[in-house]
Amino acid sequence: MKKCNNCNIMIGGNTDTCPLCQNMLSGEASPDNWPSPRRLRVKAFAYKLQLFIVLALTTIALSLDFLLDLNNGKHYSLLLALWLILFEMDLSGNMKRPFVVSRTVSISTFHLCILLLVTGWFLGFLPVSAYIITPSLLCASLAANLVFTMTDTTENALVYLLGNILLVIIAYAVLKLKYPEPGLLWTICLMLGFVAIIGTVIFKGRKVSDEIQKRMNF
Ligand SMILES: [Zn+2]
Structure with missing residues (x-):
């Protein structure tokens, strides 16, 4: 001192x-x-600067694309805008709130799935996105959240695990409605979801229903 x-x-x-x-x-x-006010100011300025650059580039790309129509009706700038908007959402979400690994993994995976599905649809590789990449990413995120839930004492991870399971079940049900056979990876994903439910009920027991009641405000 x-x-x-x-x-x-x-x-x-x-x-x-x-x-x-x-x-x-x-x-x-x-x-x-x-942390010194100066360091916080530098961090805030760096965040604003990258946000400005990203939004400026997006605006230029959208303007050129729609006003000049360079790509014969294929508006690739919309794709770029979607990628950048979701990137900014993840970045600000991680900067403004205390870092929670299960939240970051879950939300980033969810955003990445949306982006790859839309990009696949745009560029013509939708089946690869829908049947291989998306279920693989959701499986990985499920497995990671299951580990986080078992090792986490604050029950933050449990919420994201339950959300992840719900997302898998809904996605599988929607696919199943349209296509009778959603494929091996989706089936593995769904099975992993059921295993995760069994695991959380056995290891976390009452905390699961407590957490659901808390979040739903019953
Ligand atoms: Zn003095």
């Missing part, structure tokens, strides 16, 4: 002058107690 010889007080952190009398401090600096 540093010392002000004028006021005879000890001052934590790495400041050069006394906050009371502005005298120069003596002694060794100690680690800062809080």
Whole structure:
């Protein structure tokens, strides 16, 4: 800690002058107690700068695409805009709230699935997106959330695991309505969802119903 010889007080952190009398401090600096306002300002500025660049580029791309119609009716700028908007949503979500790994994994996976489905539809590889990439990503996210739920004591991961299971069941049901055979990967995904339900009920028991009631405000 540093010392002000004028006021005879000890001052934590790495400041050069006394906050009371502005005298120069003596002694060794100690680690800062809080992130410095300057660092927070730099972080906020960096965030705003990238947001400005992204929105400016998106606007230019949309304008060129729609006003000049360079791609004969295929509006690729909409695809670009969707990718950038979801990227910005993930970025601001992670910056504004305390980092929760299960939330980041779940939401990013969900966004990535949407993006790959839309991109697949746009560029002509929808079957690959729908039958291979999406169920694989959802399987990975389910497995990760199952591990997070088993190791997490705050029950944050449990909510995302339940959401993930619900998403898989809904996606499977929608696919099944349209196509009688949704494919091996979707079937594995659904089975993993059921296994995850069994696992959470056995290991987390009452916490599952408590958490659902809490979230639904019963
Ligand atoms: Zn002082």
